Amino acid sequence: MPIPATQFIWFNGKLVAWEKATVHVLSHALHYGSSVFEGVRAYETQHGPAIFRLHDHTRRLFDSAKIYRMPMPFSVEQLNDACREVVAVNGLARGAYIRPVAFRGYGEIGVTPKNEPPTEVAVAAWEWGKYLGQDSAEEGVDVCVSSWNRVAPNTLPALAKAGGNYLSSQLIGLEARRLGFAEGIGLAADGTVSEGSGENIFVVKDGVLMTPALVHSVLHGITRDTVMRLARARGIEVRECAIPREFLYLVDEAFFTGTAVEITPIKSVDRIAVGTGKRGPVTAALQSAFFGLFSGQTADQWGWLDPVDMSQARIAVAQ
Ligand SMILES: Cc1ncc(COP(=O)(O)O)c(C=O)c1O
Numbered sequence: 001m002p003i004p005a006t007q008f009i010w011f012n013g014k015l016v017a018w019e020k021a022t023v024h025v026l027s028h029a030l031h032y033g034s035s036v037f038e039g040v041r042a043y044e045t046q047h048g049p050a051i052f053r054l055h056d057h058t059r060r061l062f063d064s065a066k067i068y069r070m071p072m073p074f075s076v077e078q079l080n081d082a083c084r085e086v087v088a089v090n091g092l093a094r095g096a097y098i099r100p101v102a103f104r105g106y107g108e109i110g111v112t113p114k115n116e117p118p119t120e121v122a123v124a125a126w127e128w129g130k131y132l133g134q135d136s137a138e139e140g141v142d143v144c145v146s147s148w149n150r151v152a153p154n155t156l157p158a159l160a161k162a163g164g165n166y167l168s169s170q171l172i173g174l175e176a177r178r179l180g181f182a183e184g185i186g187l188a189a190d191g192t193v194s195e196g197s198g199e200n201i202f203v204v205k206d207g208v209l210m211t212p213a214l215v216h217s218v219l220h221g222i223t224r225d226t227v228m229r230l231a232r233a234r235g236i237e238v239r240e241c242a243i244p245r246e247f248l249y250l251v252d253e254a255f256f257t258g259t260a261v262e263i264t265p266i267k268s269v270d271r272i273a274v275g276t277g278k279r280g281p282v283t284a285a286l287q288s289a290f291f292g293l294f295s296g297q298t299a300d301q302w303g304w305l306d307p308v309d310m311s312q313a314r315i316a317v318a319q
Pocket of ligand 1: 169195196197198200219221224258
């Protein structure tokens with residue numbers, strides 16, 4: 001299904017009609033992968049829609065741009081406002097997936113031209129359900145370890161959420177789907193577990209929660225950080241450590257985290273059941289803590305919810 005269109009996209013500082021937010025075919029990013037982006041979710045809460053950890057996502061966007069020496073023509077606060085604005089003007093009161101993207105645009109040809117192509121910035125938002133299928137949050141997903149490794153250290157920086165990195169993700173995801181799995185897990189250059197094609201991975205063994213450390217070529221996921229904090233606040237021991245591939249076959253529970261997948265249980269790896277092959281108690285407890293942030297059952301002691309003033313929706317429609 002194509003992306004369900006909304007009315008407006010914020011593009012280089014202005015709201016433009018969805019179908020008019022287009023770029024030139026000779027834009028630098030299209031040829032050389034020079035884009036950085038974010039995936040952010042807004043959730044419906046008792047007090048109206050709120051964007052989850054907006055500031056952290058925008059900061060990561062700027063960090064990705066910094067790694068690639070991409071000048072950003074807007075401030076963090078301007079982009080935070082743009083994210084709130086696209087939710088409001090498109091009337092996305094029931095929640096949304098928000099996609100900020102910055103990229104090297106149309107200018108001189110060449111990988112590193114003398115004159116830097118202009119950085120273009122856009123923010124779109126639309127309604128989006130469960131990334132790995134409607135029942136995945138309860139039922140879990142069957143996954144495989146990919147024959148493709150993740151990017152090695154000091155090749156493409158894993159801490160930058162850059163368009164080019166997602167060529168590695170495409171190889172992993174395409175192979176997994178071709179073989180009948182919902183998702184694939186990439187190993188790091190040293191053969192230990194890294195992450196899924198678009199999500200971080202956690203395992204639970206004897207009550208201890210483990211996830212690969214940042215040195216294992218993972219994106220420093222915001223949901224990963226959220227889960228670690230929620231777990232620690234509940235007295236669960238959390239370790240960031242190297243995880244051997246075969247440990248995935250021996251753990252009691254495993255799950256993916258990410259803005260798109262939220263917290264999705266893994267029921268088998270390489271056709272070997274994880275634990276009982278069903279969502280385990282630690283995964284269920286962390287899911288309920290996570291979704292409780294939006295229903296109000298989990299206190300937002302960190303100030304992670306950024307409310308959206310929906311009155312802007314009326315202003316845009318009146319224009
Ligand atoms: C490769 C990769 N790893 C991990 C994640 C999870 O990150 P986050 O929780 O910030 O969405 C994502 C999604 O953005 C991703 O693309």
